[in-house]
Amino acid sequence: MTIIVTDGLxxxxxxxxxxxxxxxxxxxxxxxxxxxxxxxxxxxFIKIMLGLVPPSGGTVRVFDLDPVTQTDQVRARVGYMPENDCLPPDVSAAEFVTHLGRMSGLPKTAARERASEALRHVGLYEERYRQIGGYSTGMKQRVKLAQALVHDPDLLLLDEPTNGLDPAGRDAMLALVQRIGTEFGISVVVCSHLLGEVERICDSLIAIEGGRLLRADRISSMTAASDVLAVEVADGIDELAAALAGMGMEVSREGRTLLVPMDSETAYDRILRAVTDLDLNLHRLDQRRHRVAELFTTKETADV
Ligand SMILES: Nc1ncnc2c1ncn2[C@@H]1O[C@H](COP(=O)(O)OP(=O)(O)OP(=O)(O)O)[C@@H](O)[C@H]1O
Incomplete structure (x- = not known):
């Protein structure tokens, strides 16, 4: 099911x-x-989907609703976790999330129950009556996630949910986001400048660079097999590289792997024959898979 559609946004x-x-x-x-x-x-992009920022041109539809003219209907179905620290320090997580539940239109008792449930889902049930000011960064991120969940949305928009967390905290947050997506059946847009971490938990990816779409696709399509063969041998990589080059193949090297373009149907067999002729121990000969990072042209993003 398509949930977000933009046209010339x-x-x-x-x-x-x-x-x-x-x-x-x-x-x-x-x-x-x-x-x-x-x-x-x-x-x-996230703020436009929420109706917080109007587009200058083009259109966007979320659940076939227009965030500009049908803002309340969109927000009833969408939960938003902002990037910045925006929590009041002197109230408890339970009070805060209940309050936002009330603002979403839930009756008092329902808001309190939903707040407890949301805080339990994010792992803050025990600490829910403590003041937010005393929470760690990881706990504060979880409160922000809980408030986004309180009104039982169909879609979560999470802006850099792992910001400020240490590696263990990042892993825990990503696992939680993935669980929300798979177990609760809620769609999640998770925004990040760290490609490596989101590609682990996402079904699909929208990559943008300088405001322009770089690619939007399922992760499985992005990592499809390439037309390059990867060869690894136990020893004798230099001899093998020389032999393949001698056979007119364009060999390049990446660490302990030789990469050879699959330019003809016989490339696979010719490599195999060279390995056998040199009496080498073959560890790997297969079609290399694309890496998601390859779709970024800037080194800054490809390295993360
Ligand atoms: N209210 C604003 N007024 C003027 N320029 C803005 C405003 N908000 C964002 N920008 C600019 O628009 C561009 C895109 O910003 P945006 O915050 O959407 O990017 P981002 O990918 O979310 O980056 P970050 O992760 O740093 O927030 C940036 O050049 C930013 O400086």
């Missing part, structure tokens, strides 16, 4: 900064990674 802020440029994408339900370097336009 553009946002130019006052001062002439173009944060999104002609973004056309259709997003299916599931756990979706929205990735791009800092300043790529991720937060702007």
């Amino acid at each position: 553009t946002k130019t802020y006052g001062g002439g900064v173009t944060a999104l440029a002609d973004l056309t994408v259709a997003v299916d339900a599931g756990v979706i990674g929205l990735v791009g370097a800092n300043g790529a336009g991720k937060s702007t």
Whole structure:
């Protein structure tokens, strides 16, 4: 099921900064990674989907609703976890999440029950009556997640949910996000400048760079087999490289792996024969899979 559709979506802020440029994408339900370097336009896209920021051009529909004219209906179905620290220090998590439940239109008792449930889901049930000011960064991120869940949305928009967390905290948050997607059947758009972490938990990815769409696809399609063969042998990699080059093959080396373009149907057999002729111990000969990072052209993002 398609849940988000944009057509030529553009946002130019006052001062002439173009944060999104002609973004056309259709997003299916599931756990979706929205990735791009800092300043790529991720937060702007999320804010447009929530009706917090109006687009300058193009259209966006969320659950076939227009966030500009049907803002309340969109927000009834969408939960939002903002990037910045925005929690009041002097109230408990239970009070805060209950309050936001009330603001979403839930009656008092239902809001209290839903708040407890949401805090239990994010692992804060025991600590829910403590003041937020005394919480760790990881706990505060979980409160932000709980408030996004309180009104039982169909879609969560999470802006950099792992911000400020240590590696263990990041793993725990990502596992939680994935569990929300799979166990509760809620779709999640998780925004991050760290490609490596979102690709682990997402079904699909929207990659943007400088406000423009780089690619939107299922992760499985992005990592499809390439037309390069990867060869690994126990010893004798230099001899094998020389032999293949001598056979007219364009060999390149990546660590302990030789990469050979699969330019003809016989490439596989010819490599195998060279390995046998040199009496080498073959560890691997298969089609290399694309890495998701290859779709980024900037080194900054590809390295994360
Ligand atoms: N209210 C605003 N007024 C003017 N320019 C803005 C505003 N908000 C964002 N921008 C600019 O728009 C561009 C995209 O910003 P945006 O916050 O959407 O990117 P991002 O990918 O979420 O980055 P980050 O992770 O750093 O927040 C940036 O150049 C930013 O400086």
